[in-house]
Amino acid sequence: MKLQKKIESWCKDENFMHYVQERVRKEMCESTESHRIDPEYEKLDEGFEYEDRYIVPLVTYLTYKLRLAVVQRSARKRKRGIWWVLVHVEMQGHYVKVFAADFEPLLAELREAFLPMLHTEYIQTLNEKSE
Structure with missing residues (x-):
């Protein structure tokens, strides 16, 4: 609960949210170079293109990769x-909204892993500017 309150307060900071958007945009542009697709993810993603029933294994795999990273x-x-997980969730595009019930737990975990990481980066950039 403490982390969620911190995240809520960080999200009220417009400068931080601008930093988050720019950082995600930058990472997405560089994603082809730094975020290779592993074979298991590729199988699940291709399966999902043909049948919606692959969404649960796909989200489960992304959740596994996130927990492994954390x-x-x-x-x-x-x-x-x-x-890596964030970029691949972003690549799913509108399917994240279409299958919101399946993605919701993953998105919550991703938010709790991702925003503190970016907030630390943001604070470091502010400290570098003030020096």
Whole structure:
């Protein structure tokens, strides 16, 4: 609950939200270079293109990848893993809204992993500017 309240207060900061949008845009533009698709994800994604029943295994796999990233000891690997999941969720586009019930738990976990990471980056950039 504490983290959710912090996230709510961060989201009220327009400068932070602008930073988040720019950072996500930048990562999406560089996604082809830094976010390779693994074979298991590719199978699930292709299956989903033909049958909606693949949405549950696809979301389960993304949730697994997020949880795996969050427990990484290396900060670099943890960040890369969280970005990987975020980019692949963004690539699902409108399907996230169409299958909102399936994506909702993943999006909540992703938000709790992603926003604190970006808030730390944001604070570091503010500190660098003030020096």
